[in-house]
Amino acid sequence: MAVTIKDVAKIAKVNPSTVSRVIADSPLISVKTKKVVREVMNQLGYHPNINARNLVNQRTQSIGIVMPSSTEKAFQNPFFAEVIRGISSSAHNKKYSLFLSTGETEEEIYDGVIQMVQGKRVDGIILLYSRINDQIMEYLIKQNFPFAVIGKPDKNADSICYIDNDNIQASFEVTNYLIELGHERIAFIGGNPDLMVTTDRLNGYKHALTASGIPISKEYIVHDEYAKEGGQEAVNVLLSALNQPPTALIVADDLMAFGVLSTLHEKKIRVPEDISIISFNNLMLTEFSRPPLSSVDINIFQLGFEAVNCLIASVQHPKKEVKRFIVKHQLIKRDSCQ
Amino acid sequence: MAVTIKDVAKIAKVNPSTVSRVIADSPLISVKTKKVVREVMNQLGYHPNINARNLVNQRTQSIGIVMPSSTEKAFQNPFFAEVIRGISSSAHNKKYSLFLSTGETEEEIYDGVIQMVQGKRVDGIILLYSRINDQIMEYLIKQNFPFAVIGKPDKNADSICYIDNDNIQASFEVTNYLIELGHERIAFIGGNPDLMVTTDRLNGYKHALTASGIPISKEYIVHDEYAKEGGQEAVNVLLSALNQPPTALIVADDLMAFGVLSTLHEKKIRVPEDISIISFNNLMLTEFSRPPLSSVDINIFQLGFEAVNCLIASVQHPKKEVKRFIVKHQLIKRDSCQ
DNA sequence: TTGTACGCGTTATCAG
DNA sequence: CTGATAACGCGTACAA
Numbered sequence: 129m130a131v132t133i134k135d136v137a138k139i140a141k142v143n144p145s146t147v148s149r150v151i152a153d154s155p156l157i158s159v160k161t162k163k164v165v166r167e168v169m170n171q172l173g174y175h176p177n178i179n180a181r182n183l184v185n186q187r188t189q190s191i192g193i194v195m196p197s198s199t200e201k202a203f204q205n206p207f208f209a210e211v212i213r214g215i216s217s218s219a220h221n222k223k224y225s226l227f228l229s230t231g232e233t234e235e236e237i238y239d240g241v242i243q244m245v246q247g248k249r250v251d252g253i254i255l256l257y258s259r260i261n262d263q264i265m266e267y268l269i270k271q272n273f274p275f276a277v278i279g280k281p282d283k284n285a286d287s288i289c290y291i292d293n294d295n296i297q298a299s300f301e302v303t304n305y306l307i308e309l310g311h312e313r314i315a316f317i318g319g320n321p322d323l324m325v326t327t328d329r330l331n332g333y334k335h336a337l338t339a340s341g342i343p344i345s346k347e348y349i350v351h352d353e354y355a356k357e358g359g360q361e362a363v364n365v366l367l368s369a370l371n372q373p374p375t376a377l378i379v380a381d382d383l384m385a386f387g388v389l390s391t392l393h394e395k396k397i398r399v400p401e402d403i404s405i406i407s408f409n410n411l412m413l414t415e416f417s418r419p420p421l422s423s424v425d426i427n428i429f430q431l432g433f434e435a436v437n438c439l440i441a442s443v444q445h446p447k448k449e450v451k452r453f454i455v456k457h458q459l460i461k462r463d464s465c466q
Numbered sequence: 467m468a469v470t471i472k473d474v475a476k477i478a479k480v481n482p483s484t485v486s487r488v489i490a491d492s493p494l495i496s497v498k499t500k501k502v503v504r505e506v507m508n509q510l511g512y513h514p515n516i517n518a519r520n521l522v523n524q525r526t527q528s529i530g531i532v533m534p535s536s537t538e539k540a541f542q543n544p545f546f547a548e549v550i551r552g553i554s555s556s557a558h559n560k561k562y563s564l565f566l567s568t569g570e571t572e573e574e575i576y577d578g579v580i581q582m583v584q585g586k587r588v589d590g591i592i593l594l595y596s597r598i599n600d601q602i603m604e605y606l607i608k609q610n611f612p613f614a615v616i617g618k619p620d621k622n623a624d625s626i627c628y629i630d631n632d633n634i635q636a637s638f639e640v641t642n643y644l645i646e647l648g649h650e651r652i653a654f655i656g657g658n659p660d661l662m663v664t665t666d667r668l669n670g671y672k673h674a675l676t677a678s679g680i681p682i683s684k685e686y687i688v689h690d691e692y693a694k695e696g697g698q699e700a701v702n703v704l705l706s707a708l709n710q711p712p713t714a715l716i717v718a719d720d721l722m723a724f725g726v727l728s729t730l731h732e733k734k735i736r737v738p739e740d741i742s743i744i745s746f747n748n749l750m751l752t753e754f755s756r757p758p759l760s761s762v763d764i765n766i767f768q769l770g771f772e773a774v775n776c777l778i779a780s781v782q783h784p785k786k787e788v789k790r791f792i793v794k795h796q797l798i799k800r801d802s803c804q
Numbered sequence: 805t806t807g808t809a810c811g812c813g814t815t816a817t818c819a820g
Numbered sequence: 821c822t823g824a825t826a827a828c829g830c831g832t833a834c835a836a
Contacts, residue, residue, distance in 0.1 A: 130586070132813055143823045148815060156821060175584030179526070180813035182517040184828050193566075198551045204750055209547050212566075213536045220568040220578075225587075228531075228564040230554040240558075246468070246513030249563075359754075386754040393756055412542055416697075416724040418731055418756050470829055481807045486831055496805060518829035522812050 131172045140168040151176060182248070190225035191215075191439060192250035194241060194264060196257050199232045201353065202320070205383055206411050207428055211256055211278060214432025222440055224251075238264055245273050252439045254278065254432075258290070259322040274446065276439040278431050280324045289442050289450040291435045293426045295325055295408075298457040299332025299378070300339075302406055302424060306376045307340050309465060311404065315348040315374035317362045317388065319381050326351070329380050329408065348374055352384070359387020367397065376465070379407040382414050382423055389417055389464075404465035420462035427455045469510045478506040489514060520586070528563035529553075529777065530588035532579060532602060534595050537570045540658070543721055544749050545766055549594055549616060552770025560778055562589075576602055583611050590777045592616065592770075596628070597660040612784065614777040616769050618662045627780050627788040629773045631764045633663055633746075636795040637670025637716070638677075640744055640762060644714045645678050647803060649742060653686040653712035655700045655726065657719050664689070667718050667746065686712055690722070697725020705735065714803070717745040720752050720761055727755055727802075742803035758800035765793045 133151075137144040142165060149157050150165040168174075182188045193215065196202050212226075219226055227250050231237035241264050244250045253268060258279030268275045269284065277290040306314050316333045318326045330349065337344050347370055350362045362384075367373045379385040385407035392399055399405055399419055407414075410425035438451040471489075475482040480503060487495050488503040495503075506512075520526045531553065534540050550564075557564055565588050569575035579602050582588045591606060596617030606613045607622065615628040644652050654671045656664045668687065675682050685708055688700045700722075705711045717723040723745035730737055737743055737757055745752075748763035776789040 130584070130813095133815095134813080144813090145815080145824080146822060149822085152815085158821060161821080173584075175580070177521070177813050178581070178585035178587045179517050179520040180828090181815080182828095183515070183521055183812090183830090184814045184816085186828075188517065198554050203551055204544060204547050206542055206544055206547070209542050209544070213541055216536050216566070216568040217570060220570065220574065224568075225578075226566040226568055228550075228554070228566055230558040230564055232555060232558065236558065240563075242513070243516070246511075247516035248468070249516045386751065390754040390756070390758075413721075413724065413751065416728040417754075418728070420728075468829095471831095472829080482829090483808080483831075484806060487806090490831080494805060499805080515829050518812090519831080520812095521814090522829080522831050524812075 130177070131174050132177065133174070136165065136168050136172060136174050139172065140165045186248070187251050188225075188249060189223060190227050190250050191219060191436065192227045192229065192241070192244045192253040194229045194237065194253060194255050197232055197234060197237060198230070202257075205381070206413070207409055208256060210411075210428040211432035211435075214429040214434075215254060215436050216432075217429075218433040218436035222436065224436070224440065234263075238267070241267065245271060252276070252443045254435050254439055258282065258292075258324045259320070260324070261322075274439060274443045276435045276442070278435050280328065282324055287450060289438045289452065291431055291438060291453045291455065293431070293455050293457045295328035295457075296332040296335070298408070298424050298426070298459075299329040300336045301332075301459055302378055302408075303333045303336030304340070305459060305461075306378070306404060306406065306465065307336065307342070309376075309404065311376040312342055313348070313372060313374040314342075314376045314378060315350065315366050317366075317377060317379045317384060318349070318351045319384060320353045321351045326380055329378075333378055359384060359389075359391045363388055363391040363395065367395070367403075374403070376404040377406070379405060382407045382409045382411045382421065385421055385423075386413070386417060389421070400464050400466040406465050410460050414460075415462065417464075419464050422462045422464045423460055425458045425460050427457065430455045468515070469512050470515070471512070474503065474506050474510060474512050477510065478503045524586070525589050526563075526587060527561060528565050528588050529557055529774065530565045530567065530579070530582045530591040532567045532575065532591060532593050535570055535572060535575060536568075540595075543719070544751070545747055546594060548749075548766040549770035549773075552767035552772075553592060553774050554770075555767075556771040556774035560774065562774070562778065572601075576605070579605065583609060590614070590781045592773050592777055596620065596630075596662045597658070598662070599660075612777060612781045614773045614780070616773050618666065620662055625788060627776045627790065629769050629776060629791045629793065631769070631793050631795045633666035633795075634670040634673070636746070636762050636764070636797075637667040638674045639670075639797055640716055640746075641671045641674030642678070643797060643799075644716070644742060644744065644803065645674065645680070647714075647742065649714040650680055651686070651710060651712040652680075652714045652716060653688065653704050655704075655715060655717045655722060656687070656689045657722060659689045664718055667716075671716055697722060697727075697729045701726055701729040701733065705733070705741075712741070714742040715744070717743060720745045720747045720749045720759065723759055723761075724751070724755060727759070738802050738804040744803055748798050752798075753800065755802075757802050760800045760802045761798055763796045763798050765795070768793045 252274035255277045260282040280292045281288045406422040408424045410423040414421040414423045434453040590612035593615045598620040618630045619626045744760040746762045748761040752759040752761045772791040
């Protein structure tokens with residue numbers, strides 16, 4: 129059995145409550161007593177039992193992280209490693225721990241969240257994605273449980289704490305960049321259309337076209353979730369089936385863009401000579417592709433970092449208005465557009 | 467205040483202990499009582515308080531995951547997402563939750579582990595990497611705390627529960643593959659030499675050379691940690707500075723291989739015509755590189771999956787001999803070698 | 805088959 | 821400044 133507060137108390141010849149106060153560094157305790165107690169603590173190798181502490185405090189100093197279903201290909205996107213890095217960094221600063229959701233299906237993850245919340249295992253939750261009609265988000269709202277979303281909620285956006293890029297604007301700029309390069313036949317390859325990030329990027333693209341008087345063609349808009357298959361299929365649809373194939377591609381995600389690049393190469397279509405391509409997220413890998421991929425840096429790390437800050441703020445001051453944060457983006461020009 | 471076991475008891479007109487037994491589905495309780503209690507539980511929306519349960523049970527049904535320091539570039543390697551996917555899958559099967567270490571420096575992570583262990587926050591720990599003289603591992607051994615390592619421990623290997631590939635053999639095969647293709651000037655680009663995986667892969671390479679009577683040249687062995695800089699520097703050292711440059715490269719990690727590929731391209735050195743290249747891990751991305759990268763599939767998912775199995779086995783039967791698992795590997799030939 | 809009583813390790817309130 | 825005591829929510833011997 130591990131050493132408890134009582135053991136320390138006994139040896140230090142004080143009451144357990146005194147030891148507890150020493151741990152909390154209460155100013156009520158005399159310097160002398162503190163010193164004695166701390167010595168005994170070190171000597172015995174005392175460490176507080178976190179479960180007991182959580183139980184009595186009614187809070188856990190830990191945050192639940194909800195990832196997409198691990199069966200989804202999206203899970204493997206380095207995006208998540210990077211948000212978690214940001215989350216981890218800020219959480220550590222604020223002395224919070226991280227709890228990971230597990231589960232392969234929607235349903236399993238949903239149940240896991242309920243366990244976390246009702247079981248009082250975490251003080252707040254961060255959703256690493258935002259999609260339409262998400263039951264988890266609805267549940268958290270109904271429970272009035274503190275949470276933060278990375279991405280833009282599909283509804284109730286004004287009462288939800290979320291951290292996002294201005295994806296509409298980013299996509300608008302990207303599209304304009306291509307237009308300025310002289311392109312008019314610009315296609316959009318999106319990911320899962322249920323994700324808000326996809327719709328936002330699509331909308332920015334549409335706005336930009338409209339603003340420049342270029343008609344929006346349904347044939348130029350393709351959705352596909354998976355990097356490889358998506359890449360192949362999208363390219364086939366856009367370049368083989370159309371008699372007016374696009375001269376530039378906007379791809380909603382770097383990973384998918386890799387798939388597209390690879391398919392284009394197989395088809396002996398040169399980038400950027402024959403077709404330009406630009407994507408989003410600016411993963412570390414974009415500089416290694418051939419040609420190096422132009423991409424929008426969305427500061428993934430900061431998304432995670434600020435999510436924790438916002439969440440903790442709303443955990444500590446549940447009444448205050450919800451915090452929000454828009455993380456800056458930046459178009460990184462490499463060699464995939466001309 | 468949330469609904470507790472007492473609330474349920476009161477309404478169901480039974481004793482709290484009876485409710486507790488119903489939760490545990492004790493065979494002592496009559497079917498009738500169970501039904502009544504369960505109805506009340508549903509009606510009130512009862513969920514057990516996990517902290518209270520952890521406290522009394524002296525176990526938490528959760529596993530601590532220790533990643534490399536988040537400042538290290540290695541953190542971003544998709545390898546980790548994939549192990550965690552495997553861990554998550556098995557953990558969920560076995561009703562275990564996951565707890566993530568945070569911390570940027572060595573020291574912070576070490577402290578975090580101590581908190582987890584002494585605070586009784588987790589029942590066991592999985593180390594996602596293995597390197598020489600790891601203080602965390604030494605601590606866990608000293609504490610006799612259940613843990614599993616992904617990779618091979620540098621010492622006490624026979625008393626530690628670990629999950630690994632046969633990296634020596636894998637590297638041996640890879641090297642032979644290149645030798646069979648007719649290469650004799652084969653270089654090795656390794657990662658962090660403190661990692662066991664690096665040494666194992668290096669050793670397999672050396673064995674194979676020796677077995678074929680090819681002398682081992684120090685000039686052909688380069689270590690570099692980072693994908694990009696590593697790629698550039700390694701290529702410079704090997705191809706520009708030597709008067710007998712290698713005709714084939716074995717790279718210890720796909721990510722680094724990307725860096726190498728990119729640098730080679732800048733230098734207008736063709737792969738595989740001018741130089742062959744092969745690497746390890748078979749990340750999803752390897753098929754997108756140009757040329758698609760030959761790589762060793764090490765079944766990352768399974769590494770994580772089995773790690774949980776081994777760990778839980780040793781949590782539940784601390785006396786039994788430690789479990790081990792060697793995950794199979796497979797050489798995936800693509801187009802980067804000739 | 806169910807109820808009683810106690811303990812798990814802390815913190816917080818109230819005396820002193 | 822410190823001690824005694826009552827929670828926190830649950831599980832489990834022991835009793836009935």
